[in-house]
Amino acid sequence: xxxxxxxxxxxxxxxxxxxxxxxxxxxxxxxxxxxxxxxxxxxxxxxxxxxxxxxxxxxxxxxxxxxxxxxxxxxxxxxxxxxxxxxxxxxxxxxxxxxxxxxxxxxxxxxxxxxxxxxxxxxxxxxxxxxxxxxxxxxxxxxxxxxxxxxxxxxxxxxxxxxxxxxxxxxxxxxxxx
Numbered sequence: 001x002x003x004x005x006x007x008x009x010x011x012x013x014x015x016x017x018x019x020x021x022x023x024x025x026x027x028x029x030x031x032x033x034x035x036x037x038x039x040x041x042x043x044x045x046x047x048x049x050x051x052x053x054x055x056x057x058x059x060x061x062x063x064x065x066x067x068x069x070x071x072x073x074x075x076x077x078x079x080x081x082x083x084x085x086x087x088x089x090x091x092x093x094x095x096x097x098x099x100x101x102x103x104x105x106x107x108x109x110x111x112x113x114x115x116x117x118x119x120x121x122x123x124x125x126x127x128x129x130x131x132x133x134x135x136x137x138x139x140x141x142x143x144x145x146x147x148x149x150x151x152x153x154x155x156x157x158x159x160x161x162x163x164x165x166x167x168x169x170x171x172x173x174x175x176x177x178x
Contacts, residue, residue: 001097002085016173018105018164019130021118023137024085025077026094026144029059030125031136059140068121076122098145103173106134107157107164115159130159 001024006013035058062071074081078090085093111129113119127133134151141147154170157163164170 001093001100002088004084004088006096006100012101014101014103016103016105017134019107019110019134019159021116021130022076022123022126023133024075025072025126025140026090028061028065028072029140030062030071031127031140032056032058032060034058035136035139036127036132037135058143062125064121064125068125070120071122071125073122076126094145097141098147102147102149104134104138104149104151105164105170105173106131106151106153107159108153108155109158112158117159
């Protein structure tokens, strides 16, 4: 969302975001249980909680702002952006994110807190697993900013680069034919 070279190159890049531990939100909203598809593990195994009969909206003001003051600090949110992200206005970041061709590549089994999993309160505000966080963020940018991003779930892959990037699902996205 923050690079400034996208519009200066002759060949327009596409972006493939694969299993990050967290995402940058533009406001105080964070996903509720309603933001996650019903078949996606929003929490690690054994911690699933069914939705109430009157489910909440998909995104709501983060309920634990008092105990998690960093939930909206860069790179989890827009507060205190630094480096190249601070050189672009928040409005421009929103426009760029929504306009750029982006695919979220998510491992179906990326539901365990392994391999550098960010378990900070700011990251946990986005969901209990990398898989859930990816689905929720794609829904968030689609609903709030009109992004037409794709979500591709890679079967039988956890947080494993070799599995994710060499799967039959991923290869055509990474190396499209013309």
